[in-house]
Structure formats: C-alpha cells, structure tokens
Amino acid sequence: MSYATEKLNEEKVFKDPVHRYVHVRDRVIWDLIGTKEFQRLRRIRQLGTTYLTFHGAEHSRLNHSLGVYEIVRRIIDDGFEGRPEWDSNERLLCLCAALLHDLGHGPFSHSFEKVFHLDHEDFTRAIILGDTEVNAVLRNVKEEFPKHVAEVIAKTYKNKMVVSLISSQIDADRMDYLQRDAYFTGVSYGHFDMERILRVMRPREDQVVIKSSGMHAVEDYIMSRYQMYWQVYFHPVTRSAEVILTKILHRAKQLHEEFYNFKHQPIHFYSIFEDELTLQDYLKLDESIIHYYFQAWEEEDDPILSDLCRRFMNRNLFKYVEFNPTTQMKDLMELNNLFKKAGLDPEYYLVVDSSSDLPYDFYRPGEEEERLPIHLLMPTGEVRELSRESEIVDAISGKRRTDHKLYFPLDLLQDVSTKKTIKRKILEILGI
Structure with a gap:
C-alpha cells in the first residue's frame, strides 16, 4: 500500500x-x-479582533481548517463517490x-496584512512548497504533490471542479466559517x-x-452570509479595535524608522519593518507574540x-460616527x-474606516475579476446561473454595499482640562 492510500x-x-x-482515516491527513505549521493555527484566532465585541469569538484558524476539511470529505465521500463526472484520483488533493x-494566516490576519502589504495566500503556498x-508530508505522496496543492489554493489547478470546492461563491470554506462564526459569536444569522x-x-x-x-437552501445560505457580514464581520466595535491595532503597528514601524530606542525591542518585527521578512520569521508570529509586545x-x-x-x-x-466621504470631506479637513x-495627532486619532461587501455576483465579460457563480442543475439537465432562477438572489446580485465610519477617542475630547474651546468645536462637528 502506498503512502497516498494508507x-x-x-x-x-x-x-x-x-x-x-x-x-480522519487517511494517514496523510493525520x-x-x-x-x-498546522498546529501554529491554534494560536491565531479565526475572527481577529471580533472577540472584543463578541466575547465567545475565541475560536482558532485550526478549528475552521478542520471544519473545511470535514465538509469537503463529506461532499466527496458521501456525495460524489461513484459518479462518472467525478475523478476519484483527486480525492486526496481536495482533502x-x-x-x-x-x-499562511498571520496574527490578526487581515489587519496585519493590510499594514505590512502581505498576503496570507502567498504564505500558504510558501509553507506548502518550502522547507x-x-x-515533507506532501512530498511523501508524490514529488509534484505539494505543487498541485499550492495550485488549488492559487486557483490555477487544471481541474476547476477541485478549485470550486475550496473557493467559489458556495464552497466548503464559506459553509464552515458562517456556521462556526455564528456558533461562537452567539448570533443566529449564519445558520442555514x-x-x-x-x-x-x-x-x-x-x-x-x-x-x-x-x-431555497442556497438562497438561505446567501442571505446568511449577507447578514453575517453586516452584523458580525463589519461590526463597528470590531472595526474600532482593528483601527487601533493597525495604528499601533504603523506607529511601531514609524518609530523604528526614526531610530527610536524601544524599552522593549520589537525583535520579532525587525524583518517586517525592513521588508526582509522570511518564511521562518513569519512562522514565529502568532497572536500571543503580538499581545506580549502590546x-x-x-x-x-x-x-x-x-x-x-x-x-x-x-x-x-x-x-465612531457615520461618515460620508463624498459630502463630508470639508468636515474631515x-x-x-x-x-x-x-494636541491629538489625526494620523492616529482620527480615522476613516470603510467596509464593503458584494453578497453575490456572477462573471460579466470585461471585468477583471472572474467570479465563479452558483449554477443550478435543472430537471431537463440544463445548467442555469442562480440569479436567473431566484428572484431573491437577483435582487441583491451585483449590488455592493459600502459603509463608512469616522473613529476618534471620545474620552480625550471630553477631557476639557486643556484646550476647552477647540475640543468643544470638534464635538460640535462630530455631532456629539
């Protein structure tokens, strides 16, 4: 018996x-x-700063990764096995x-990536292909097997059905995180x-x-996703924490560039600050490290x-207050x-934050990003794009919703021991 089938x-x-x-029955998965590298995901929360809004949101990337694996295993082993359109040789690759x-996710994932211009998918592929x-486990399957796994994650693998199981508008990734995040935040929106x-x-x-x-089950899934984004993922309190987190990292980098003498030297950050980040340095970063420095x-x-x-x-x-950058730019200036x-540096204490989501869309010729739409299999055998059949999905298809907030430290503005007139004027403009 080969390692691939053990x-x-x-x-x-x-x-x-x-x-x-x-x-888990497969030796490779175990x-x-x-x-x-996989165990490191225990030390990275799935939802970044959301735990500061929903106190139960302490679950990790490892929890989620196991969940996505389990959904794909069920799709393949329980639903696809034996069907002529399915190539069973792709099973282990999918799993x-x-x-x-x-x-490749780092601490506080997307906030961290934004500050340092990183991409977790790049690091995912680097871990899979690196030393x-x-x-080593993947190479034991076949020498080229790590390359194929990396191609699936990069969405460049030749079998697009394999890619769509992991990354499409109805994939195992989304089906797990919606339910898992709903469970741990205690909300009811993400259930379908x-x-x-x-x-x-x-x-x-x-x-x-x-x-x-x-x-109708798919309609419910899409609406669950829509609600989760606006009620949980884009929650304004969570975004406030992300704003502060982002500004801490910006400030630490700026101080490093100005040769500031830290009492607690940011040893783990040196290679990031100097744009010399290696995979080994990156893998040493997790949220416990970040909390230590903070x-x-x-x-x-x-x-x-x-x-x-x-x-x-x-x-x-x-x-925060609602903010419209189109009509309120004069106020911001x-x-x-x-x-x-x-005496407050607006670079760190006055921050516009925008969130945007497109709940469902389909590929339109001429657009840069090709989206994999959801297709329905009709009783006639014909395949139809979802929004052509569902009035609910058609109503929200292609409609991007964007929300803007202006964040600031109210406690410092209400402290009128100094510069009382100026602070009062600020509060008036903010409508407080």
Missing part, C-alpha cells in the same frame, strides 16, 4: 461543536494535522487543500441548511452544481504608542486641523 488502523475523530465529529487552505514539515445543500451538490464537467430542488509597549516613553497599546489591551476603544490644535 489508512489509519482505526478512524480518528475530533469532537466538533459545528459538525459534531471530524473524521500526519499533516500533526505538523508544527489536503481543504485542510491547508488557511495555513517545512507540511512539505447545510445538510440539504450537501445532498443536492453534484459534480458536472468543470464545476460543482446544485440541483434546482435545493435552490502589553510591554504600554510602558514605552512614546505617548502615542503607549496610549494605543493601553487602549487595545484594556478595550478602551475609539468611538477641518477636524484634522482642530485635532492638531488640540
């Missing part, structure tokens, strides 16, 4: 709050779970890509009938399609870094000047 002596199971159990799809324990969707998924040519009888930097002599770190660690977040007069 099974464990008995099935291993992980108890899971969303899927009840995660089942070995990948045991690698240090490995599902398990490893988030391997790592994960790569996944069992029904799994039952009506079918392999067809180069994509996964949904039997038309399951259309706690240490509360004692720094730089008043901005110290204040921002104290705010983040103690959840003394910025307040005036506020910038007033903040400077009040």
Whole structure:
C-alpha cells in the first residue's frame, strides 16, 4: 500500500461543536494535522479582533481548517463517490487543500496584512512548497504533490471542479466559517441548511452544481452570509479595535524608522519593518507574540504608542460616527486641523474606516475579476446561473454595499482640562 492510500488502523475523530465529529482515516491527513505549521493555527484566532465585541469569538484558524476539511470529505465521500463526472484520483488533493487552505494566516490576519502589504495566500503556498514539515508530508505522496496543492489554493489547478470546492461563491470554506462564526459569536444569522445543500451538490464537467430542488437552501445560505457580514464581520466595535491595532503597528514601524530606542525591542518585527521578512520569521508570529509586545509597549516613553497599546489591551476603544466621504470631506479637513490644535495627532486619532461587501455576483465579460457563480442543475439537465432562477438572489446580485465610519477617542475630547474651546468645536462637528 502506498503512502497516498494508507489508512489509519482505526478512524480518528475530533469532537466538533459545528459538525459534531471530524473524521480522519487517511494517514496523510493525520500526519499533516500533526505538523508544527498546522498546529501554529491554534494560536491565531479565526475572527481577529471580533472577540472584543463578541466575547465567545475565541475560536482558532485550526478549528475552521478542520471544519473545511470535514465538509469537503463529506461532499466527496458521501456525495460524489461513484459518479462518472467525478475523478476519484483527486480525492486526496481536495482533502489536503481543504485542510491547508488557511495555513499562511498571520496574527490578526487581515489587519496585519493590510499594514505590512502581505498576503496570507502567498504564505500558504510558501509553507506548502518550502522547507517545512507540511512539505515533507506532501512530498511523501508524490514529488509534484505539494505543487498541485499550492495550485488549488492559487486557483490555477487544471481541474476547476477541485478549485470550486475550496473557493467559489458556495464552497466548503464559506459553509464552515458562517456556521462556526455564528456558533461562537452567539448570533443566529449564519445558520442555514447545510445538510440539504450537501445532498443536492453534484459534480458536472468543470464545476460543482446544485440541483434546482435545493435552490431555497442556497438562497438561505446567501442571505446568511449577507447578514453575517453586516452584523458580525463589519461590526463597528470590531472595526474600532482593528483601527487601533493597525495604528499601533504603523506607529511601531514609524518609530523604528526614526531610530527610536524601544524599552522593549520589537525583535520579532525587525524583518517586517525592513521588508526582509522570511518564511521562518513569519512562522514565529502568532497572536500571543503580538499581545506580549502590546502589553510591554504600554510602558514605552512614546505617548502615542503607549496610549494605543493601553487602549487595545484594556478595550478602551475609539468611538465612531457615520461618515460620508463624498459630502463630508470639508468636515474631515477641518477636524484634522482642530485635532492638531488640540494636541491629538489625526494620523492616529482620527480615522476613516470603510467596509464593503458584494453578497453575490456572477462573471460579466470585461471585468477583471472572474467570479465563479452558483449554477443550478435543472430537471431537463440544463445548467442555469442562480440569479436567473431566484428572484431573491437577483435582487441583491451585483449590488455592493459600502459603509463608512469616522473613529476618534471620545474620552480625550471630553477631557476639557486643556484646550476647552477647540475640543468643544470638534464635538460640535462630530455631532456629539
């Protein structure tokens, strides 16, 4: 028996709050779970700063990765196996890509990436292809196997059906994180009938399609996603924490560039600050490391870094007001000047934050980004794009919703011991 087909002596199971159990029989999957690069995901939260809004949101990227693996395993083993359109030789590749799809996430994921212009998918591929324990396991399958896994994650793999299981508008990734994030945040929005969707998924040519009888379950899934984005992922309090987190990292980098003498030297950040980040350096970063520095930097002599770190660690977040950058740019310019007069650096204490989401769309010729739409399999055998059949989906298809907030430290503005007139003027413009 080859390593690629080797099974464990008995099935291993992980108890899971969303899927009840995660089942592992393949030796390759079991070995990948045991690698240090995969175990690192225990130390990175799935939802970044959301735990400061929803106190239950402490679940990790490892939780989610196991969940995505389990959904793909069920789709393939329970739904696709034996169907002529499905190539069973792709099974292990699908399972490995599902398990490893988030391997390159860093601490506080998207906020961290934004500051330092990083991309977690680049690091995912680097881990899979580099000198790592994960790569060693994958190479034991076949020498070119790591390359194929990386291609699935990069969406360049030749079999587009394999890619669509991991990355499309109805994929295992989204089906897991919506339910998992709803469970741990305690909200009801992210729940949908996944069992029904799994039952009506079918392999067809180069994509996964949904039997038309399951259309209403898919509508429910899309609306669940829409609600989760605006009620959880784009929650204004979570965004306030992200704003402060982002500004801490910006400030630390700026101080480093100005040769500031840190009391607690940012050793883990040197290669990032100097644009010389190696994979080995990146893998040493997790959220416990970031928290250590933020706690240490509360004692720094730089008043901005110290204040921002104290705010983040103690959840003394910025307040916010609705803001329209199209019509209120004059107000923003005036506020910038007033903040400077009040002794508050607007670069760090006056921040416009925008969130935007497109709940569903389909490919339109001439657009740069090709979106994989959801297709329904009609009783006649014809395949139809979802929004052509669903009035609900058609109503929201292609409609981007954007929200803008202006964040600021209300406590410092209400402290009128100094510059009382200026601060009062700021509050008037903010409408407070």
